[in-house]
Amino acid sequence: MEFAVFAERADEIESTSADLDIVSLVRDLFRVSAEDLDTVARFVQGRVVPAHESTTLDIGPSLCYEAIARAAGHNVSADDVESRVAAVGDVGDVAAEYDFGGQQGLGAFGDGGGSADLTVGEVESELRDLAAAAGSGSQDRKLDLLFGLFNRCEPAEARYLARIVLSEMRIGVGEGTVRDAITEAFDVPLRAVERALQVTNDYGLVATVARDDGESGLDDLRLEVGRPVQAMLAQAGTVTDAVDSWESVAVETKYDGARVQVHYDGDAVSLYSRNMEDVTDPLPEIVAFVEESLAVPAILDGEVVAVDDAGDPLPFQEVLRRFRRKHDVAKTKEEVEVQLWAFDCLHADGEDLLDTPLEDRHDRLTEILDSGVSALAVTDDADEVAEVEAEALDAGHEGIMLKDPDSTYSPGRRGKEWLKRKPDVETLDCVVTGAEWGEGRRAEFLGTFELSVGAGPDSFETIGKVATGITDEQLADLTDLLEPHVLAEDGKDVTIDPAVVFEVGYEEIQTSPTYSSGYALRFPRYLDVRDDKDPESADTLERVERLADGE
Ligand code: ATP
Numbered sequence: 001m002e003f004a005v006f007a008e009r010a011d012e013i014e015s016t017s018a019d020l021d022i023v024s025l026v027r028d029l030f031r032v033s034a035e036d037l038d039t040v041a042r043f044v045q046g047r048v049v050p051a052h053e054s055t056t057l058d059i060g061p062s063l064c065y066e067a068i069a070r071a072a073g074h075n076v077s078a079d080d081v082e083s084r085v086a087a088v089g090d091v092g093d094v095a096a097e098y099d100f101g102g103q104q105g106l107g108a109f110g111d112g113g114g115s116a117d118l119t120v121g122e123v124e125s126e127l128r129d130l131a132a133a134a135g136s137g138s139q140d141r142k143l144d145l146l147f148g149l150f151n152r153c154e155p156a157e158a159r160y161l162a163r164i165v166l167s168e169m170r171i172g173v174g175e176g177t178v179r180d181a182i183t184e185a186f187d188v189p190l191r192a193v194e195r196a197l198q199v200t201n202d203y204g205l206v207a208t209v210a211r212d213d214g215e216s217g218l219d220d221l222r223l224e225v226g227r228p229v230q231a232m233l234a235q236a237g238t239v240t241d242a243v244d245s246w247e248s249v250a251v252e253t254k255y256d257g258a259r260v261q262v263h264y265d266g267d268a269v270s271l272y273s274r275n276m277e278d279v280t281d282p283l284p285e286i287v288a289f290v291e292e293s294l295a296v297p298a299i300l301d302g303e304v305v306a307v308d309d310a311g312d313p314l315p316f317q318e319v320l321r322r323f324r325r326k327h328d329v330a331k332t333k334e335e336v337e338v339q340l341w342a343f344d345c346l347h348a349d350g351e352d353l354l355d356t357p358l359e360d361r362h363d364r365l366t367e368i369l370d371s372g373v374s375a376l377a378v379t380d381d382a383d384e385v386a387e388v389e390a391e392a393l394d395a396g397h398e399g400i401m402l403k404d405p406d407s408t409y410s411p412g413r414r415g416k417e418w419l420k421r422k423p424d425v426e427t428l429d430c431v432v433t434g435a436e437w438g439e440g441r442r443a444e445f446l447g448t449f450e451l452s453v454g455a456g457p458d459s460f461e462t463i464g465k466v467a468t469g470i471t472d473e474q475l476a477d478l479t480d481l482l483e484p485h486v487l488a489e490d491g492k493d494v495t496i497d498p499a500v501v502f503e504v505g506y507e508e509i510q511t512s513p514t515y516s517s518g519y520a521l522r523f524p525r526y527l528d529v530r531d532d533k534d535p536e537s538a539d540t541l542e543r544v545e546r547l548a549d550g551e
Contacts, residue, residue: 001036003118006043007156013044014171022172026181030207036120037211038204041178043120043160046169048127050202052227054278055131059142059165064091067143068162071150072098090170095162096155118152123161178203186210192218198411199223199354201230201276223347223354225265225297228272230412232301232344234401237419238507239385239523242402245416248380250358250405251388254420255341255374256398257305258319262342264290266297273323282322286340293370296349300365301409302342302372309337313396343374343401346409358417359405378405386467386523389421394471426547427505427527428453431460431498431535432482438475445475446482446494451504451524453517454540460498461517461541464506466524474526481529501530501538509548519544 009029016022026044033040042048049055065081072081076098084094126149133141146165153161163169179197183190188210196206196218209217223229242249259274260283269287271280280287286304294300306318318336345365346353353361362376377388389400400421407417434450437443448467452460470478485497505525512520519541530538 001033001040001120003120003123003157003161004154005032006040006120007154007160010044010160010169010171011156013173016172019177023177023180023184026173026177027184030181030185030211033120036124038208039120039124041182041203041207043124043164044169044171044173045175045178045203046164046167047203048124048131048164050200050204052201052229052276054272054276055128057127057131057142057165059130059146061085061091061166063139063143064146064162064165067146067150068095068098068158070143070147071100071153071158090163091166091168092159092163092170095150095153095158098158099155100151100153100158118149118157123149123164127165175203178207182207182210186214188215188218195219196221199229199352200227201411202227223299223352225263225299225347226270228261228263228276229299229346230276231259231261231274232409232411232418233414234418234420235414235416237402237416237421239382239402239421240507241416242385242404242419243380243382246404246406248378248405249385250362250376250378250403251385251400252343252374252376252403253341253388253392253395253397254399254401255303255305256313256316257303257338257341258316258323260286260302260304260340262286262290262294262298262300262302262340264294264298264300279323283338285338289340289372293372295368295370297347298345298349298368299347300342300369301344301346302340302374304338304340306336307339311339340372341374342369342372343376344409354409354411357406357408358403361409382523389525390467390470427503428463428521428544428547429501429530429533429538430463430504431538432496432500432502433460433462433498434496435482435494437492437494442472442475444479445472446479447475449478449482449502449526450496451502451521452498453544454536454538455517460535462515463517463519463544464504464515464521464524466502466504466521466526470526478529498535501533501535503527503530509544511548517541517544519548 013022013025016025029040030037048057062078065078068081069076069078081094085091088094126145130142130145149161150158179193183193192215193206193210200206200221209221261272263270269290270278271283271286273279283304304319306314308314319338322338342365345361348364348368353364359378366373377384392400402419402421404417430451430453432449433452435446436448438445438447448465450462451464451466452462455461482496482500485499486494487497488495505527506521506523508522509519510522511518514520
């Protein structure tokens with residue numbers, strides 16, 4: 001396809017406002033794209049290479065302005081172009097103002113510029129050459145190539161070349177438009193197109209397969225080791241949401257690091273960030289770990305966490321520093337150690353697992369990876385969820401993730417299947433009126449504290465128990481604080497004189513026969529001791545009643 005034809009169609013699309021009309025125009029464009037369909041499907045979105053390719057053009061605005069100025073002739077400087085862009089607001093419109101066709105003999109191809117035969121294929125291959133230019137002198141080479149292209153452009157073509165090069169297409173074509181246009185152009189089901197896009201992340205490939213091999217061709221597309229897919233994402237949610245929506249809840253640690261997708265072909269490892277950037281080089285220890293510990297070719301999803309000398313997690317900024325320091329890995333490696341926690345398995349030993357339920361994918365993950373696998377607890381018991389959360393927080397992690405154990409892996413989806421536990425909505429100041437001695441390594445400490453609220457002068461009614469969110473160190477301090485107030489002991493159970501006030505977070509208040517107040521806190525979590533409050537100034541049953549009524 002001639003690039004001029006592409007530009008003409010792009011103009012038409014840009015001047016159309018109704019979404020449905022845009023889809024029809026893109027559909028028609030795809031139908032006439034012939035052997036350039038692959039490229040056209042990307043160019044309409046202002047992309048040169050598929051999203052999964054780490055290649056970047058690495059052209060900043062100044063290099064683009066310089067190329068435009070050179071093609072425009074002796075009287076125009078890059079500064080002039082820059083000021084015009086500042087005034088007009090769009091690099092494409094500015095590029096279209098110059099008459100490159102007038103530069104007789106200056107074109108890289110010596111054809112006098114303005115040649116009508118610049119094709120979409122040529123633009124793509126020149127831009128790929130440009131992307132491949134590396135090392136010393138690469139900026140000059142990029143400039144030469146880009147100048148050569150502009151020099152062959154008519155104004156309408158220059159408009160879109162400039163926009164593609166700077167990834168600012170702005171003709172109103174988003175991913176959804178392209179998806180719908182492929183569906184309409186080649187009469188294939190939307191579902192098949194969506195799935196194919198999820199597994200390949202390649203609009204050009206999906207458009208071509210839809211046209212050449214139809215629905216069955218799309219269905220045959222598979223994940224490929226070395227071709228990253230978009231990460232499945234989470235919504236904020238509560239334990240209440242999870243236990244109310246699913247038969248059981250898969251709960252695991254939420255690691256505070258950076259998302260990483262691990263690809264292992266049985267020989268080489270490549271690692272991709274959440275944006276599908278190649279981050280293999282900055283993470284040599286993870287590469288070594290995967291080579292040693294992963295039994296079969298696979299694609300895994302996980303989190304890379306920075307740890308201190310004792311193996312305790314460090315804030316996620318430490319990992320991001322590593323990602324940024326692509327060129328000085330040895331130095332960063334000395335500074336901070338990183339570790340992989342894998343929590344999902346998308347592909348194992350030739351088998352795609354996207355449609356396999358989460359719990360089974362996790363089982364497969366455990367089979368193929370020796371260590372560094374998240375512990376996934378599947379339970380319908382909210383107390384167990386609380387325990388996992390306490391352990392995760394205790395170990396210095398960010399919190400917990402709640403997942404539907406039956407859910408499939410949907411790349412790029414932010415649905416209700418994965419919930420990141422939201423911080424508590426409300427807090428209450430409760431009086432501690434009882435406790436239990438702990439077990440095992442916590443036998444020396446009081447734990448599981450009984451919480452009460454004021455119900456009148458010197459009168460307290462129970463509303464829940466809290467065991468979550470407390471570290472060993474805090475338990476020791478709380479035991480010292482509460483022991484002097486112990487009134488009676490019966491086995492492990494301890495009655496405590498109302499004296500100490502806890503600030504407690506919770507998700508919900510519900511009516512309950514379990515506690516004397518008639519209410520129960522759902523998922524209470526210890527936050528702090530309110531040293532500044534005495535039991536009389538703690539929260540009251542009256543306030544709890546109001547909160548429960550949603551006031
Ligand atoms: P968002 O994903 O909402 O844009 P974000 O990148 O700041 O925001 P969070 O919202 O805090 O991330 O939580 C989701 C992220 O948590 C995931 O993308 C992943 O990197 C991380 N994570 C840590 N542990 C897990 C786990 N066990 N399962 C899934 N994701 C996890």
